[in-house]
Amino acid sequence: MTNESPDEPSVGRRTTRREDAALLTGDAAYTDDLTAPGAVHLAFVRSDHAHARLDGVDTSGATDLDGVVAAYTWDDLDASDAPMVLGSSGLDVDAPGHPVLARDRVRYQGQPIAAVVAEDRYVASDAVAAVDVTYNTFDATTDPAEATAEDAPTLYEAAPDNVAATGELGDREATDRAFETADHAVALDLRNNRLVANAMEPRAALARYDEAEERLTVELTSQSAHGHRRDLSRTLGVREGRIRVVAPDVGGGFGHKGHHYPGEAMTAWAARELGRPVRWTATRSENYRAGAHGRDHVTHAELAVDDGGTVRGLRAETNVGLGGYALGSSAAIQVGYGRLLSGEYRIPAIHCEARSVFTTTAPVHTYRGAGRPESIYVVERLFDAAARELDLDPVELRRRNLVGADAFPYETPVGATYDSGDYERAMDRALDAVDYSENREESRQRDDDDGRYRGVGVANYVESTGGGFESGVVRVHPDGSVAVYAGTHSHGQGHETTYAQIVADELGVDEESIEVSEGDTDSVPTGTGTFGSRSTVTGGNAVAESARAVREKARRIAAHQFEAPPDDVAYDAGEFHVTGDPSRTIPFSEVASAAYGSGLPDGVDRGLDETTFYEPEGTAYTFGTHVARVAVDPESGEVEIERYVAVDDCGPRVNPTIVEGQVHGGVAQGVGQARYEAAVYGEDGALLTDSLSRYGVPKTTQLPDVETDATETPSPTNRLGVKGIGEAGTIAAPPAVVNAVVDALSPLGVEHVDMPLTEETVWTAIRDASE
Ligand code: MCN
The missing domain is CATH 3.30.365.10 (Aldehyde oxidase/xanthine dehydrogenase, molybdopterin binding domain)
Structure with missing residues (x-):
């Protein structure tokens, strides 16, 4: 990282991305790189057909294989105390959410029907092939315009025309009037083509269950650790305090790693069920067929x-x-x-x-x-x-x-x-x-x-x-080095660099002394996540507010040491001094140390650590x-x-x-x-x-x-x-x-x-x- 001139503001500078060395030299640790002794591998049996009734799912061929630990269908999930249906909202019709494994019907090719768990991923793959599914197929409808036609096949009884939700914006009458009186009207019929997110890293999860602590830890490819903890909590029926979600290095998201899917929920459920670490890594084709x-x-x-x-x-x-x-x-x-x-x-x-x-x-x-x-x-x-x-x-x-x-x-x-x-x-x-x-x-x-x-x-x-709120924590250690935590998650965007730049300016310290962490629900108080180009506006301002609050507290502590009123204490280039008397200075690191000692001014709590929940x-x-x-x-x-x-x-x-x-x-x-x-x-x-x-x-x-x-x-x-x-x-x-x-x-x-x-x-x- 370059910071040639600490007197110049950090914000606005073309600082080299500090995350790149690890990413470019293969030192980054993606979910599939994480070690977990004794981990077993989960794989999905996915629907071959886009639209079908399931007349039978026979997993005996899989469980007969050496190295297969378990094979699950909806009946197993249903028999557990976990809801195992992903929530949906904003619908006008009463259509059920996405079951983690299909109940009795599939509605897209690639929908998970069964899950197998095996000692290694090759056996898991063989086990998938050994599961026998009997389908009764229906017609498919794949085009959003054609799907509303009267003769189109229907996916849910509650939505005979396949319309799930409708919305209107603006003023229909005023617009109609504008068209009636305007000199010209032009019309276009447009298609905005359906796209697949192609992050370099496919989706993956590694879940561990600590039976003594009754605590589930799920490391996964996430754009929002807290969002995924909330979703997993609901799907598994486990309260949030018993779930830790960690988003480690994530190789790109582009939106599609912000959603809650069956894959991650099934992996977490199996880890709890089996009492063993369970890992699942999607293949590229799985990502194509079943990723959003x-x-x-x-x-x-x-x-x-x-x-x-x-x-x-x-x-x-x-x-x-x-x-x-x-x-x-x-x-x-x-x-x-x-x-x-x-x-x-x-x-x-x-x-x-x-x-x-x-x-x-x-x-x-x-x-x-x-x-x-x-x-x-x-x-x-x-x-x-x-x-x-x-x-x-x-x-x-x-x-x-x-x-x-x-x-x-x-x-x-x-x-x-x-x-x-x-x-x-x-x-x-x-x-x-x-x-x-x-x-x-x-x-x-x-x-x-x-x-x-x-x-x-x-x-x-x-x-x-x-949009929305974000959390930002700035914690100054007694030696003056700085830890920054934010509820966003960088999976390519460079927050480690840019948040350090923002905090460096607010605290008047070198970027080098600042560490930025995101994506761990145990260390970040709460958070919304990274999507909608929101992180700099929300997370950037959250860490900036916390840094400002830290600086103000440090000023009060310095003032106490100068025996001067805080308003008379100035802060320049990492040092406090009394206004008009630059001869005596106290460096920021010394104030940080004092913040954890005794002899603080009245009304000032020990420590140098601030949290902001910021909403623009x-x-x-x-x-x-x-x-x-x-x-x-x-x-x-x-x-x-x-x-x-x-x-x-x-x-x-x-x-x-x-x-x-x-x-x-x-x-x-x-x-x-x-x-x-x-x-x-x-x-x-x-x-x-x-x-x-x-x-x-x-x-x-x-x-x-x-x-x-x-x-x-x-x-x-x-x-x-x-x-x-x-x-x-x-x-x-x-x-x-x-x-x-x-x-x-x-x-x-x-x-x-x-x-x-x-x-x-x-x-x-x-x-x-x-x-
Ligand atoms: N930035 C800045 N000055 C600004 C605004 C932004 O220096 N005035 C910097 C930020 O500090 C941050 C980066 O630009 O390092 C992007 O910031 P921002 O626009 O706030 O967007 P987010 O960090 O919230 O990222 C989300 C956005 C989205 S929605 C998608 S999708 C997307 C994208 O970012 N996915 C990406 N960029 C991506 N880049 C990579 N490499 N991988 C993805 O998956």
Whole structure:
């Protein structure tokens, strides 16, 4: 870690990530690396079929094998005192939660039916193959639009049309009026393709049960240790105080390690049942078939606009695939997606209607961005379609409707209050970087040199960040070294580095003296976790508040030693002195030692240790503009992203290098969605893209060089003024790329292409437009 100039603030510095040495040299300890003498291995028998009644599950073939310790079905779970059904909330219908092992019916391919436990994982794998399941199969329904049709197969009696939850945002009547009176209306039918989270490390758990203490310890791939403890407590029927959850090094999450799944609950249950450590590590294909997927929206959207380019209204109707079961609050999250449908714009009337629909597919929950990419994609595609209808430059249409820099706080018609921003400044910076006007000319004509069509795509976005509360503890040891604990969890984001930077500034100590810990329910008082780009806003401010409180307490202790009033004591570069008399100083470490001794001033407790539960005053809205410049070969449909510029504003950047890394990663996933990735189901409900060789995670050679830049508009919602950045790239990249490709192909009459823009889809769109 570099800290060349301790007199300069740490926040804002490009400090090297302190976590990288271990991660890059193989010293990190992921769940599957953890040792547990005597551990047995759990593996799942998963449904071959997407939709079936179970007429028999015979585990005798498995239990007959040498080395098999146990084989469990729902009957075993049912006979125990644990509920073993994952909770769901936000449903309009009375559909049961996800049973850890199937009761008598399966609703997606890969749903766990039985669990086997064996002395090693190879025997466990053989045992899985030896379990005999008799299925009575039903038709599958995998498309969220088709699943509501009258003749579609039904997953639950309580939801005959498969609709699990509905939600409405905005004002339907006002929006209808805006459409009736506007000069133009444009419409688009869009699909936001279903995605699979591809963390490097698949999900895993290691559970141990201490019978004497009646205590369960579960180490697992988690984005939220306390969230998983709460969920495990409910599913196992064990109170939280008897469960310790530890999230060790976690190799990426991208949203899908924040949810409660059968795998981890079953592992914990078996450890208690057997009194032996039990471990389970998902295979990559298990992760594909049974890990939560993301997106899967089918949307009809319209924009009403006047001749002069003033947007009057927006409406959207969306079906969201929920999968075979609602995981936790997934249905409610999905129907709430429309909260960002105002984008960066003043749109006087908006109405959004969303339905969460059961389909015989893997459950859908949050994947990087969760709701925001889907909203922004709708808005930004509509703006391009409207610009075309008006024969107006798409940037000009955007500019005429942007929320002005003086309009904050800005309330949208869909219930969001934007805190701060200067949208036009960020947009202009991105446009300048690609010499926008010049390239517009180029995009309108075929480039004679190489026969490719060129286009420019612009995407403006807002991103809600920093929801809920977070805990932050700052504990100063007697030697002045500092321990920081937070309820968030870094699984690639770099919190060890950035929290140390924040605390170093507040305490006036070197970053080197600060250790940051997350993800252990025994050492962190409580916590919400890392998702929704919330950690810096909530956890960062929580540790900052605690550090400030520690500094104030230290000042009082120093003042007592100076025999001066605390207000007369100044603190500079790690030393206290009486204002106006810098000759006598007391270093921070000496005050730390004194804090644990006797002779403290009246009213000051022993110790130097503060805890904060911090909740920001409102949502911090990150924003920015991404621009893609593409060349499309009309013969092959091949797309090349020639330039990609990202200008993002997440308020003051704690560490600009880490922020840029987050943008790069996000853009990689956004470009992945735009061009390569899609979870594809066959008619029988089998997942066809069930491995890395069949699912298009982009390779580095398929990604553009991302040129990053930033503006910094502080948020008034929190004292650090920060906003999150973890999802910006995944939100902005899909519309930037799709707008660019459609722009390039507009001379050929192409008006829309659904993601992913593979060679085949692009070529087909060109062909269809020419017919
Ligand atoms: N940061 C900063 N200055 C700011 C804002 C953020 O320096 N003004 C830094 C932070 O301190 C932190 C990083 O950027 O080190 C991301 O911070 P933040 O935006 O607060 O997001 P979270 O830490 O809450 O991370 C969650 C976000 C989400 S929701 C997904 S999904 C995601 C992502 O982060 N998954 C990731 N980035 C990921 N990066 C990696 N490597 N792996 C994942 O699984």
